[in-house]
Amino acid sequence: xxxxxxxxxxxxxxxxxxxFKDRFTTKVNEQIKxxxxxxxxxxxxxxxxxxxxxxxxxxASDAPASIRRALGSVTTYSGExxxxxxxxxxxxxxxxxxxxTDGRENLVRMETSVREMIESKTCERYIMLGGDHGVSFPxxxxxxxxxxxxxxxxxxxxxxxxxxNDGGRTNGTPFRSLLEAxxxxxxxxxxxxxxxxxNAKAYADYARQQGVHVYTMGDVEGRGILPIVAxxxxxxxxxxxxxxLSVDMDAVDQAYAPGCPAIGPGGLTGRELLSSxxxxxxxxxxxxxxxxxxxxxxxxxxxxxxxxxxxxLRFMYT
Ligand code: CA
Numbered sequence: 001x002x003x004x005x006x007x008x009x010x011x012x013x014x015x016x017x018x019x020f021k022d023r024f025t026t027k028v029n030e031q032i033k034x035x036x037x038x039x040x041x042x043x044x045x046x047x048x049x050x051x052x053x054x055x056x057x058x059x060a061s062d063a064p065a066s067i068r069r070a071l072g073s074v075t076t077y078s079g080e081x082x083x084x085x086x087x088x089x090x091x092x093x094x095x096x097x098x099x100x101t102d103g104r105e106n107l108v109r110m111e112t113s114v115r116e117m118i119e120s121k122t123c124e125r126y127i128m129l130g131g132d133h134g135v136s137f138p139x140x141x142x143x144x145x146x147x148x149x150x151x152x153x154x155x156x157x158x159x160x161x162x163x164x165n166d167g168g169r170t171n172g173t174p175f176r177s178l179l180e181a182x183x184x185x186x187x188x189x190x191x192x193x194x195x196x197x198x199n200a201k202a203y204a205d206y207a208r209q210q211g212v213h214v215y216t217m218g219d220v221e222g223r224g225i226l227p228i229v230a231x232x233x234x235x236x237x238x239x240x241x242x243x244x245l246s247v248d249m250d251a252v253d254q255a256y257a258p259g260c261p262a263i264g265p266g267g268l269t270g271r272e273l274l275s276s277x278x279x280x281x282x283x284x285x286x287x288x289x290x291x292x293x294x295x296x297x298x299x300x301x302x303x304x305x306x307x308x309x310x311x312x313l314r315f316m317y318t
Pocket of ligand 1: 133156157158160171248
């Protein structure tokens with residue numbers, strides 16, 4: 001009709017994706033609010049999309065986006081506990097912008113951003129979305145400066161204690177750097193899921209010399225992961241100020257987490273990872289967690305991002 005202008009649409013909505021909405025179901029991404037000054041939350045989330053210094057080719061820098069997307073396909077209701085966690089306030093602080101070439105500058109940006117987030121004292125606990133494992137160095141440094149002595153429980157197939165002479169600071173060196181800079185003490189570092197034929201003797205020896213508490217997959221098979229986590233929490237709590245969980249998704253078997261740069265057999269099951277993170281997160285001293293080494297470009301049907309999203313639920317909904 002000539003001269004006629006339509007003011008609204010019956011079905012089209014340019015502002016919203018046409019996603020099916022069930023009135024009784026809350027998806028986790030609906031619960032997460034973008035942080036604005038003055039907001040208070042229970043859990044704060046920040047993205048650290050950095051993977052240029054990865055030893056193997058990695059697009060783990062895309063993981064914060066894919067993990068957030070995966071949070072759109074899970075709900076806030078735990079049937080096992082018959083509890084809906086939609087009332088837990090979760091704030092998203094966004095992603096730290098990367099400098100395209102300056103790795104040192106990126107470490108500063110990450111530490112500064114994590115520090116600013118925790119200094120704002122808006123949340124009780126925090127989740128850092130990597131990135132490769134290199135992001136744990138600036139992130140744990142920020143927590144140490146704010147809170148004091150930090151105990152770290154690391155889920156990982158690898159020690160990440162490589163020397164810095166061969167390649168500088170990479171995703172293979174974060175815990176070496178933390179120990180050498182005396183940001184974390186050897187006895188305060190716990191490594192769970194260390195796998196055969198994925199490490200070098202020099203680094204296992206270094207871990208022993210430093211007093212790191214190392215649990216191999218053999219230990220996990222023999223003792224069970226829950227008793228290991230319980231014993232280490234009890235020990236750490238006697239002398240640290242806070243506990244930081246560092247979850248490298250390659251601790252999980254390639255069957256459950258195919259989207260990591262360094263996949264392999266003989267790792268944890270998805271269930272072992274979820275139940276152990278849940279049991280650790282219930283401890284009031286556990287204030288932070290990072291999730292690293294998810295590379296969406298290598299993933300299959302977002303399996304690894306989905307598992308990472310479930311790790312986040314186990315941490316958030318205690
Ligand atoms: Ca690692």
